[in-house]
Amino acid sequence: DVKVTQSSRYLVKRTGEKVFLECVQDMDHENMFWYRQDPGLGLRLIYFSYDVKMKEKGDIPEGYSVSREKKERFSLILESASTNQTSMYLCASSFLQKTYNEQFFGPGTRLTVL
């Protein structure tokens, strides 16, 4: 079975803190994604990586950065957390493919910024 794991299920941080969210997949997928999910807005893409050290901005990259030093690991960094970054964060991975785009999701991290 494909497994995508995230470092925390729940996280509480203070405004201004630097926050690291980690994602690891065990299926040798080329693509990895970070999304945030908010009520009424659905999943929105923050960043996408299609290879080690490669990244591409998604729809809402402001306030976030990412790191992909190894193929299996994709980190999301909140440089200075703010209350409007309180959300559910979901990581996903998929093969690099020409047509279909099936993605496999981690369990999510619910981040609260106080």
Place this chain on the structure above:
Amino acid sequence: KNEVEQSPQNLTAQEGEFITINCSYSVGISALHWLQQHPGGGIVSLFMLSSGKKKHGRLIATINIQEKHSSLHITASHPRDSAVYICAVGKGAQKLVFGQGTRLTINP
């Protein structure tokens, strides 16, 4: 306007009822996905389709490419079907665009 629109946003039904969730999209797609998210967050893929119809147990997904519309049906609904159902379309080769989700509650 969102590229992927789902309706209804919330749906409450009694156990045993036939359920339909709709998805309309406005972009050219490579495939359409139906996903399920239970309380607690994890998302699983139910269907991936690019034409016609697929069936898995009590779940049926259909897509009409010309009308840019898909439906997810649940027959003989059960309380364990209570979840958020998400429609997503493949945009280009690698990315997905998601609908807002439909929160389904099945009462016993």
